[in-house]
Amino acid sequence: MAILGTFLIDLDRPGLFTAPILFVKSNIHVLFTGLALLYLAQIIYYLSLHPPHKIPGPFLARFSGIWKNVRYFRSTWHNDVLELHEEYGPVVRIAPNEVSFVDAKALGAIYGHGTTAKKVRETFHSSFVLYRQRMLTLRHPQSKWYRTWFIPDMQRSFFASQDVMIHRALRSRVSAAYSMTSILAMEPYIQEVADKTWAKFRGFADSGQAIDFGEWIPYFTFDVVGQLSLGGEIGFVEQEEDVDDIISSIHIGFYMMANMGNVPLQMFWLNNSVTKFLVERFGNAKLNAFQGFLKWLEQRVRDRMKYGLGTRRRDMLQHFIEMKGIQGRPTEVGDAMIEGVNILGAGADTTSIGILAVLGDLILHPEIMPRLQAEVDQAYKDLGHKEKQTEISFKEASALPYLAAVIKESMRLHPSIQYQLPRHPAEGGVVIGPYQIPSSAEVGISPRSMNRCKEIFGPDANEFRPSRWQFSNEKEEEAVKEMSRLLTTFGMGSRVCVGQNLALVEVHKFIAQFIHKFDMKLADPQKLWTTRTQWFSMQYDFNVRLEARQ
Numbered sequence: 001m002a003i004l005g006t007f008l009i010d011l012d013r014p015g016l017f018t019a020p021i022l023f024v025k026s027n028i029h030v031l032f033t034g035l036a037l038l039y040l041a042q043i044i045y046y047l048s049l050h051p052p053h054k055i056p057g058p059f060l061a062r063f064s065g066i067w068k069n070v071r072y073f074r075s076t077w078h079n080d081v082l083e084l085h086e087e088y089g090p091v092v093r094i095a096p097n098e099v100s101f102v103d104a105k106a107l108g109a110i111y112g113h114g115t116t117a118k119k120v121r122e123t124f125h126s127s128f129v130l131y132r133q134r135m136l137t138l139r140h141p142q143s144k145w146y147r148t149w150f151i152p153d154m155q156r157s158f159f160a161s162q163d164v165m166i167h168r169a170l171r172s173r174v175s176a177a178y179s180m181t182s183i184l185a186m187e188p189y190i191q192e193v194a195d196k197t198w199a200k201f202r203g204f205a206d207s208g209q210a211i212d213f214g215e216w217i218p219y220f221t222f223d224v225v226g227q228l229s230l231g232g233e234i235g236f237v238e239q240e241e242d243v244d245d246i247i248s249s250i251h252i253g254f255y256m257m258a259n260m261g262n263v264p265l266q267m268f269w270l271n272n273s274v275t276k277f278l279v280e281r282f283g284n285a286k287l288n289a290f291q292g293f294l295k296w297l298e299q300r301v302r303d304r305m306k307y308g309l310g311t312r313r314r315d316m317l318q319h320f321i322e323m324k325g326i327q328g329r330p331t332e333v334g335d336a337m338i339e340g341v342n343i344l345g346a347g348a349d350t351t352s353i354g355i356l357a358v359l360g361d362l363i364l365h366p367e368i369m370p371r372l373q374a375e376v377d378q379a380y381k382d383l384g385h386k387e388k389q390t391e392i393s394f395k396e397a398s399a400l401p402y403l404a405a406v407i408k409e410s411m412r413l414h415p416s417i418q419y420q421l422p423r424h425p426a427e428g429g430v431v432i433g434p435y436q437i438p439s440s441a442e443v444g445i446s447p448r449s450m451n452r453c454k455e456i457f458g459p460d461a462n463e464f465r466p467s468r469w470q471f472s473n474e475k476e477e478e479a480v481k482e483m484s485r486l487l488t489t490f491g492m493g494s495r496v497c498v499g500q501n502l503a504l505v506e507v508h509k510f511i512a513q514f515i516h517k518f519d520m521k522l523a524d525p526q527k528l529w530t531t532r533t534q535w536f537s538m539q540y541d542f543n544v545r546l547e548a549r550q
């Protein structure tokens, strides 16, 4: 007690330690006034001098990031971004230093190939060792929001890499695995998961039990990703549940990462020893599930490295194991793991959102279904699948013009990613509409609002009209090509979605085979689904009853 007493500070007896405290105590009002004045000066600067100050936008957003953060955290950006552009026009200030736009010309200027800010050279060694310092000093076209996706204790993924050179090197070593040739060679794996799904659906149709597509379609896409890149399906379809809470733990992680990207210090608040200890000690199973999954994945990768492919056909995991690691050295377990995690995070929910978007539109527009089913049924007949009892392939399904048009239109109106894709303009800035925006500002589009741009898709851009993607002469074909070029469902430029081939194969196969086999109706005719946007715009509580057709 006596020892403790000597460390207690006696504020009545000024000394080396107590003097500054006494000074603060007696001048606290001066300090607070000073801070308030500084904040006021910053507000005045943002409102009247900061380069984007002339751009319209909500009043709060003109001097505080809170306006956007509240909307991101409450998961309503899918509505907010549309209302925003409806009210303020095509160029809107959504945070003091961030601008959202809907403008065809600016799209190319910001996202097009070769339009990035100064490229910065760095060796892999320096980049990995000095990662933290470099992030603070380098200029990158990708905004700092992307840093939030850096997973502690794991290798860096190309999605989280802001630096142009590192991104290019990391992406190019895996791009062959994502090519259409490679994906089609793995199509039997996708079919295996589809067959299991149809067997389950048939059971539900027979029993009349309602099912939640919001759960079942992710089971399908997560199992496909498992088949291709994790050495085998995880078993969501088979076990009819979110095995070991993997899917929900990914959703919790995404919610936090995407939203903390705009908060000062980003994921530091969660990735520090104190928070980690508290989560491990007191967190529920869902909060800790991802760590368990990583251990499971590490074992799978180690087994594959030790025992090889065996009788399995070549898959993406094999590609990741055989690719070259950093600086040409052999791949380490961590290199293959980060690519698997990348696909699981980026490729499963996104694809299920695409499939759900189409299923939702088929329910909302019942007049579409008979025509679509007639096209697909005819293809099954003409291609001999009916007698052979085989399934339509991606190549065959994607050649059906009406099916392709419906899928493209649904994914236009409900793109999987709906947050802003923030970038820094190139050196010298960029002109968007009447505004000159400096390279220090962040600018970006949300695929949700950009895909409804009337300048590109016409006055009925908000309507679901699949025929906009069909053509009957050269002129119309050119117009469709131009709309396709400016469609941002999969992003654009050097960061365009690397997995779009896989996504398209899954969506086309799933929809064609599903509508050939089943009819569906809403369990509650008044309610389609609930949307929650947290980087991905996900559909929940999509309850339906199935009826077998074939």
Ligand code: HEM
Pocket: 158, 159, 160, 171, 342, 343, 346, 347, 348, 350, 351, 354, 415, 416, 417, 421, 447, 488, 489, 490, 491, 492, 494, 495, 496, 497, 498, 499, 500, 502, 503
């Ligand atoms: C319908 C399905 C999908 C949609 C709509 C979609 C959409 C997108 C978009 C908009 C981006 C750009 C993000 C940005 O600019 O920051 C992106 C990037 C990415 N996507 Fe997809 N995606 C889908 C499926 C997939 C699949 C199946 C995979 C993996 C197998 C995948 C892996 C990735 C990766 C790794 C990136 C980062 C690319 C980079 O930074 O270079 N995506 N995706």
